[in-house]
Amino acid sequence: MASIHDVARVAGVSISTVSYALSGKRSIAESTRLRINNAVEQLGYRPNAGARMLAGTRTNIFALTAPFHAETYAPAHMAFVLAVAQASRAHDYDVLLLTQDEATSGLRRVASSRLVDGIIVLDVAADDDRVGVIRKLGTPAVFIGVPRDAEGLVCVDLDFEAAAALAISRLADAGHRAIGLIGHSPGVYARGSNFPPRFRDGFFRAAAARGIGTAFAMPERDGSSVRAAVDELYRALPGMTALVLHCEEAVQAAVMDILRERGLRVPEDLSVISACASFETDHFEPALDTIPLVAADSCTRAVELAIEQVAGPIAPRVELVPPRYLERGSIAPPAPLR
């Protein structure tokens, strides 16, 4: 394995010159740089990661703490893990994966052994053990999600409240006065994942502000539970003319099946919006208006903020990514009578 010494020897310069040529931190004559680059090429030289970590001030590794439990919806989770990995690589950072059983001890370990420069926190719960650990550690960290007490933290997330308000606003503007919401399973809310309640509360608040009637159901994954949820909404809100889906793909698909089976046309009989889903919604029949949860948006920003923190402290903040709205024709004015 070629070292910087070998490169220096082949190029006929000192090792510091090689280092500066490669880092660009001091000016180097064009001809020298060329010789060095040739030597690097010829020897297949790659700087030794360990030596770099030791001598330099950074490791170019982020820890990604991504717990995974029974309620986790794997596709969304994967999408975020992936987005963090890709965003990190774009800044020449690698990603070290920390899992559930090591959540807090692992953070302590990688931070205090100086294995990572910073931490990206995924799947943040309202009361999250990792918050306390990270506060103490003082290692640069970015939360993707917002814990109840975000004091002193740097957080990024989709603005779920605004997303819910946006859904309400679009439907209200179309004339709807009774809107149902199908959320995640009760377990998700119970576990304290931070975003489902934020969406739900935003939904109720925006609806109340516009004097709109609401109903809310939290089905499990299975078909019969979804069926019951739809029934429940119609019972609780007999004049319901619009539905907001804030749930997993399988549940959304089941809802669409049930509507079809009951002869309810979208959007003629019922307007439907899919909100904050991290999966594609254009394969539904019909395609649904969507307020997407774009993993790359939050993750890219999170990585940027982490990089900034590696360079030096930044002000704590909660950055909420504004929701977007994709029109696909699944909302219409309510039918005059049903």
Place this chain on the structure above:
Amino acid sequence: MASIHDVARVAGVSISTVSYALSGKRSIAESTRLRINNAVEQLGYRPNAGARMLAGTRTNIFALTAPFHAETYAPAHMAFVLAVAQASRAHDYDVLLLTQDEATSGLRRVASSRLVDGIIVLDVAADDDRVGVIRKLGTPAVFIGVPRDAEGLVCVDLDFEAAAALAISRLADAGHRAIGLIGHSPGVYARGSNFPPRFRDGFFRAAAARGIGTAFAMPERDGSSVRAAVDELYRALPGMTALVLHCEEAVQAAVMDILRERGLRVPEDLSVISACASFETDHFEPALDTIPLVAADSCTRAVELAIEQVAGPIAPRVELVPPRYLERGSIAPPAPLR
């Protein structure tokens, strides 16, 4: 941040004594060890990861190359990633996540910069670009899955052929002579993922050996495609009395729905086995006999083999994990007439 010097000073010994006390590589007086441990505790000392990598011969990090593409079934993928992470931590190894867009270049990068001690390869395709790279690199590596040309590689995987044969054998023993197979979507087979064809071929081979009639369908994820697949099987194999499911959770669920909807009782009218699924199958109604794909089995073994390779070269091999069979009462002798 406390260094080994600080520990040595506080304990009143030299740094080499501290190092030996912590690594256990030379004998240290009990009293000295105690003083050192106290100092470590008191200072909250953690060895610097970079220094360790540089001075020692290993980094205690494995690269996990886990591509993710359109055909990837996220829950299974997650299960494997997680299992690798957990098995690695059990041996004091961390896991660096490499994604699709960096598949080969990332491997080269982390291996030749000596950032990782070894590589765990997930989601192996029959013809996988990573195989060639890894052969050249000479870095310890373990494939979870078996590429077409496994010459010189260390591979671990569930024995999918044996699993298929086991399914056939159980059904044949119960008296079935016409067995259908519902596989993954055509895209999965086309992409060259290694295990679906292995299962399929094992299925046909075992059936042929016992003179059993077969039919095979590859539905997409959506309900209508699954419905068509079931129809296709019954058309191709009118006397079909048993069904083997080797597909995603949603498809298996859809199949069960369709059977119910057609008034086909399991196992009275149709015996069903769920084969090589990495998800729980006991929530289906009725619960299905299952040959599970246990991520932890393969991953634990893979990590062990990686560790062995870090210590020194081992013989190339393909280790196939024998399938297990979970009885849940979803197979019965075929009905005398239909």
Place this chain on the structure above:
DNA sequence: TGCAACTATCGAAGCGTTTCGATTGCGTTT
């Protein structure tokens, strides 16, 4: 009593970088 064989400990030499002063050689300015 002397010497071999341990045991417990120490000192120092790396490991491969980065980075902080030099130092050298030129073209400019006065």
Place this chain on the structure above:
DNA sequence: AAACGCAATCGAAACGCTTCGATAGTTGCA
């Protein structure tokens, strides 16, 4: 022609650990 500034390069000191080869100090045995 002396003095200066700047660009290009070098040498050496860290960084924090592991590990090899000494060196005392003890024990055991002849």
